Each structure stands twice: as structure tokens, then as C-alpha cells.
Amino acid sequence: MNSCADYCSCNHKYCAKKVSLFTSLSDKDLNKVVNLVTKKSFEKGDIIFSEGEIFDKLFIINNGSIKVYKYTKDGKEQILYILKEGDFLGDLNLLKKDVFKFNAAALESTNMCIIHKDDFDILIKSNPEISIKVLEYAHDRIASLENLVQTLTTKDVEVRLASLLLNLSKTFGFKTDKGIEITLTLTREDMANFIGVTRETISRKLSYFQSQNIVELFENRIILIKDIAILKELSQI
Secondary structure, X not given: OOOXXXXXXXXXXXXXXXXXXXXXXXXXXXXXXXXXXXXXXXXXXXXXXXXXXXXXXXXXXXXXXXXXEEEOOOOOEEEEEEEEOOOEEOOHHHOOOEEOOXXXXXXXXEEEEEXXXXXXXXXXXXXXXXXXXXXXXXXXHXXXXXXXXXXXXXXXXXXXXXXXXXXXXXXXXXXXXXXXXXXXXOOHHHHHHHHOOOHHHHHHHXXXXXXXXXXXXXXXXXXEEOOHHHHHHHHOO
């Protein structure tokens, strides 16, 4: 089987090293993980997997970004996660096979490294520390989902938008002398789907935040967060 370095654009650094599950492993154990990796590429808009398919693998995003989403009863898309380089999905399904309860699509050209459960089963028997990391990450993922549910159930759109901007700043933002700059891979429609409102509402609320000097909007999907303290205060209401 080809190694991760044969596929990835990370200058021979292990993709597995990007995954928090594996950060505490020795180089020797990381080599064992790398030997399990296969790679697949997707173009913008490509479906990575669909609800109902067998979920028996770990996906690691080597570069690019994806959206994970479901459809509501009325057929509207509801985004659950936005994942980027270094993020991963399916860690728990390395422990138990399931079916996908959601869909995933590439937001841009994306390369993914994949580890299959059957191969991982062999590895984990001699590396119990990996299973401990899986449990720790499961705790964090559950806490994140609980926060998302709490945010989405509030009727206050500004609270939902503030929480979304904070999440995006953590994922895509970088600090500048003027604030936190975010270059979005999301469209306004994607943002609206994420928090369960219309595109028009998102545009109106973003304009309102700009008028209050909380954010500044630029072309090419760039948002500058100028007052992150207000967003944090709003998101905790």
C-alpha cells in the first residue's frame, strides 16, 4: 500500500499527525497509522458520501474544506459542520460500523486521506492509547453538538449569527492589527442554512452588524471581525 507521503501535499509530514487522535503517538506508531492511509480527491460540489451509506472509515482532510449536512423534512439543507484542512470525521466509526446519518460535499478542491475500520482494528489492538484519544475527542464533539443545538433553538437570529461568526473565526480566521479576518468558503446561502434562516435575513443581519462596527464586510467573501467581545457576549445570551 502506498504511504501518505506518496499522496499528500504536506511535504512528507504525516497527515495522521494533523488528527488530534494521533498527536501523542510515537513516530513508530505514526508510521503504522500512515501505512493504513489511502487517498481520494474531490472537486467543488462533489458528494463525498450520502446518508444511508455504510460508515466504516476515518476521513482526514489533507487540504480543502467540506460541509456536512442533512435535509429537513421540507427538503431544505441544514449544515451541521464545516471541516477544513487537518479536521477529520468518522473517528468513532473506526470503533463501530454504522450508516451515515448525514451527507458531505466538497466546498472546494479537496484531498482526503482515508483509514478503513478493518485495517484500524488490527492497529488498535496493539495501540490502546488510540482508543483513549477517541473517547476524549468524542467528549469534545458531543459538547460541541450540545452548544450547536442550544444555539439553533434560540429564536434570536443575532445570537445564532454571532455564534456562527465565532465558530468561523476559530476555523478560518486569522488575527490582524484590525481584528480577525475570515475568508469564507461558505456562501450567504450556506450561512443561512447553517443557522436556519433565509439568505435575505443573513445579509440584513450582517449589514446591521457592520453598521454597529462589529464586523466589516469586503468582496471575495472576506469578513473582518472588529469587536469579537460583542459577538461573545451575544452568543452567551
